[in-house]
Amino acid sequence: MSVAAIDLRARRFAASVPELERLQAQALIEEIETLKRERNAVVLAHNYQAPLIYHGVADFTGDSLALAQQAARSDAEVIVMAGVAFMAETAKLLNPARSVLLPALDAGCSLAESITAGDVRALRARHPGAPVVSYVNTSAEVKAESDICCTSANALRIVESLGAPRVIFLPDRYLGHHVQQQTGVELVLWDGACEVHQRFSGAQLRGLRREHPGLHIIAHPECPPEVLVEADFVGSTQGMVDHLTRARPAQVALITECSMSDNVAAEFPDIRFTRPCNLCPHMRRITLENIRDALRDMRHEILLPQAVIAPARRALERMLAVGRG
Numbered sequence: 001m002s003v004a005a006i007d008l009r010a011r012r013f014a015a016s017v018p019e020l021e022r023l024q025a026q027a028l029i030e031e032i033e034t035l036k037r038e039r040n041a042v043v044l045a046h047n048y049q050a051p052l053i054y055h056g057v058a059d060f061t062g063d064s065l066a067l068a069q070q071a072a073r074s075d076a077e078v079i080v081m082a083g084v085a086f087m088a089e090t091a092k093l094l095n096p097a098r099s100v101l102l103p104a105l106d107a108g109c110s111l112a113e114s115i116t117a118g119d120v121r122a123l124r125a126r127h128p129g130a131p132v133v134s135y136v137n138t139s140a141e142v143k144a145e146s147d148i149c150c151t152s153a154n155a156l157r158i159v160e161s162l163g164a165p166r167v168i169f170l171p172d173r174y175l176g177h178h179v180q181q182q183t184g185v186e187l188v189l190w191d192g193a194c195e196v197h198q199r200f201s202g203a204q205l206r207g208l209r210r211e212h213p214g215l216h217i218i219a220h221p222e223c224p225p226e227v228l229v230e231a232d233f234v235g236s237t238q239g240m241v242d243h244l245t246r247a248r249p250a251q252v253a254l255i256t257e258c259s260m261s262d263n264v265a266a267e268f269p270d271i272r273f274t275r276p277c278n279l280c281p282h283m284r285r286i287t288l289e290n291i292r293d294a295l296r297d298m299r300h301e302i303l304l305p306q307a308v309i310a311p312a313r314r315a316l317e318r319m320l321a322v323g324r325g
């Protein structure tokens with residue numbers, strides 16, 4: 001990191017984390033920084049990580065697409081994924097020569113858990129000839145059965161890149177429904193959902209608008225359709241940041257995991273954030289303590305079955321070749 005980047009991180013850390021919490025975490029953060037130098041390691045943190053991790057120890061932050069791109073080009077020997085299991089597996093698949101550590105092995109995802117490789121094979125048998133697009137929020141085994149992956153930042157573009165009249169799109173039925181609204185390609189959907197985003201409702205958003213006249217609402221496409229129709233903008237977590245940069249609303253509600261607002265508020269001091277709060281329990285399993293333990297003991301290294309690596313990696317690389325939507 002450059003001196004300017006370190007300085008900016010320190011300022012955002014101070015703006016996002018109360019002083020007492022910062023002081024209590026200081027020794028642990030210094031320990032992690034020392035271990036990072038000794039191991040030639042980087043910490044990649046998803047936008048949903050707690051501010052203490054996001055601003056305190058992360059070398060790179062972003063949405064799942066940005067983390068995958070960064071993992072693919074990283075020349076660090078060790079990559080610590082401050083995210084969930086599918087993000088760590090993705091990093092390992094895209095950069096297999098690195099040691100990828102997931103500080104909490106039980107940091108899963110309700111979407112990834114909703115579908116197995118056997119389910120994908122059964123879908124293919126039922127819809128012969130239809131290519132399979134799998135959201136990155138899936139296991140490596142599911143990716144290995146897929147033609148191409150996507151994230152919420154490029155799902156529409158990926159579907160349309162295939163030039164097929166009918167596509168199997170899995171596992172998020174809400175992201176699938178959102179893409180279906182924008183394309184003539186027929187999508188065969190799976191019944192998965194994100195346990196965090198499916199809890200938002202249209203009534204909740206209408207209530208927010210009544211309470212805060214002029215409120216700008218940005219929603220993640222994993223939300224149900226009744227939520228997305230109430231939003232002013234729909235996008236991935238990075239898409240939300242890019243949209244805020246362009247639109248600069250006076251007051252905003254980010255309809256997504258609630259640490260997202262805490263993390264980006266420091267970047268936009270002129271915007272007032274209204275925080276309806278749904279936490280992802282899986283993201284919360286990552287802590288400064290288990291990041292330190294993972295680095296100190298090289299604990300919880302991601303190892304994948306040999307037979308899965310090549311086909312899963314191909315599906316991810318095809319996605320990276322298409323890029324952001």
Ligand code: 13P
Pocket residue numbers: 047062063064065137151152153194220222235236237238
């Ligand atoms: P993004 O790719 O938008 O960061 O979303 C990842 C995720 O898990 C959302 O719940």
Ligand code: SF4
Pocket residue numbers: 084108109110111137194195196197222257280281282283
């Ligand atoms: Fe999975 Fe939802 Fe958590 Fe994202 S927020 S990691 S989709 S459970």
